[in-house]
Amino acid sequence: MYPTRPRSALRTAVVWEVVRAALERRSAELDQPVLDVLDTGGGTGNFAVPVARLGHRVTVVDPSPDALFALERRAAEAGVTELVRAVQGDTQTLPEVVAPASVDAVLCHGVLEVVDDPAEALSHLTATLHKGGLVSLLAANRTGAVLARALAGHFEEARTVLDAPDGRWGTGDPMPRRFTGAELHALAAAAGLTVASVHGVRVFADLVPGVLVDTEPGAMEALLKLEEAVAAQPAFHAVATQLHLLAALG
Template structure:
């Protein structure tokens, strides 16, 4: 996903530093990556523990990296109330919408804080492929129940919700956000065990290259566990 995002959000250069907001930043994977690439990043998360972990990680970074980060505690749907409207050149919301029964308020907040012409990056569970994981595992009862639905139980045992690409695209359009690209994430590796060891560098690079290619190629991206959707605010 980081590789996919880099194609739409280049490194900062002279006059090219962007203001980025990461809604639901968690432990700060993208916050750290984007500040290292020269951008100013605000991280918003409802978990004090995760924000504390991110502050600890930032302590090991260079001062010029740390000074470009601002962390705010708050819910995703409150982003527009907590932060300045139409301010951010790029807004990320990764792995958040699946925990909201109604994604509308979060999408409203995303649209509200994105500057005109700004980029939006969403990572959601793929509602068009919910039967793939249980089917590949041979759990036929769960696979049969996944057809046509949007609810599922995730890896940590939490009931969550998936988004279908067409429905999400329409919801974005209603909010002045035009989809410009979409990718699959976890095409081949979704059924890997949670405790599977990380492969060595050569094998890991081969794995990521195959995943990245599949994530931008039909028909593979359509059956990915997750969808990475890129949009622009048009008005």
Template sequence: MQAQTSRDSAPPGRQALIWQLLSAALSAVTSGAAAPTVLDCGGGSGSFAVPLAQAGAQVTVVDISVDALATLQRRADEAGVGGRVHAVQGDVEALTDAVGSGGFDLVLAHGILGAVDDLPAAFAAVAASVRPGGRLSVLVANPVAGVLARALAADVSAALAELRALDTAFAQPGPDAVRALCRAHGLLIDQVHGIGVFTELVPGRALEQPGAREALDALEFESATRSPFCDIAARVHLLARRPAG
């Protein structure tokens, strides 16, 4: 089965770049007649799970919130992909208990690593769910952007404190920590993109102008890997793979 994507199923706005990256990753792990399998850790109400199911994947969403999973199932049913979306209540730190290990073509860990109590243990469980040849999509906050946000909010003391903390924040779920954890679990990082370089800075009223949203999307796409812009993005997306051999 070849993964099918469309503009109709793609998440809008600031998620457009992430969706493009996920679409490419899904295509990379799709071969033959079998539907690719996707695990969305902490996927909530399905902002990516439903479009991925529409693209032809079998998607399992693990989330601690019963309400979010109920919303997910309703959205999936309304989109006509209820049979392709599987909701599992569980904690990412006990992921193996919920879904086993090693069986997924594409695994998403978007924003969830910042909410766990034990980052190494949680990441180990997430990494174990990626099959050989599979991909891992991780989205984390960028601590550099946090420093800039504090300064722009005129809280210069907090900005200084966060700047100094960058040297000792390796244990936090930032890009450097994710890179190290990927290496420790045999995952190779293929791509790194800055997400939200300009979106947080552009006033909402500016997007009411004709063509402004399309221009902002293009600006985000073209700056996502271009230094120094990508270095100050609000979030960082890392795409890793487990070698097939």
């Protein structure tokens, strides 16, 4: 089961399958059917609610009260209210709202791009983990943005993304920061994490015209299967919109 509706599954299916399988393995390793999971920046519960439906306890820390309200409503509709805790905060206030070494897994999806200090944010996240705890890290990929801007005909912007320290194509770029795979690996290592796997996310989904996916019979399912097939192949990581790292605290 994907954590979102079919059209959105093009963007989330690869990550969800990695997260689901990792939680299953960790639960078996610990002989612990219920894990404590922290979803930082989890917003409306796109991943938190499906994780709770697996039977795990999920704490969502997000700065938006509106998003947390929507999360609580979504959890209620899914029948998992007792397993989902909504906390207003961010990575800077995390030490104040989550006890150290108290969770089994952390979801950090789309967070490092927007925080002031990615290294500090990741340090705060890993401090909440038990030894051996999992981190699911999803972040915007710089080289994928170069390809996307070039294919859109914005060649100067593509070159800017390639050279800019923050991986942005200009002041109008809505993404505050992008990373290379090497930068993400370095951040993970500095936080004491060992990377177990890397997947490219949205390798083709953001490049294929939406009208084709929405109107061509069977196109969406075929594209989804293609995304899943290439996600773990390093040759495709450079062109993915996002990179997903699964890591563990040593």
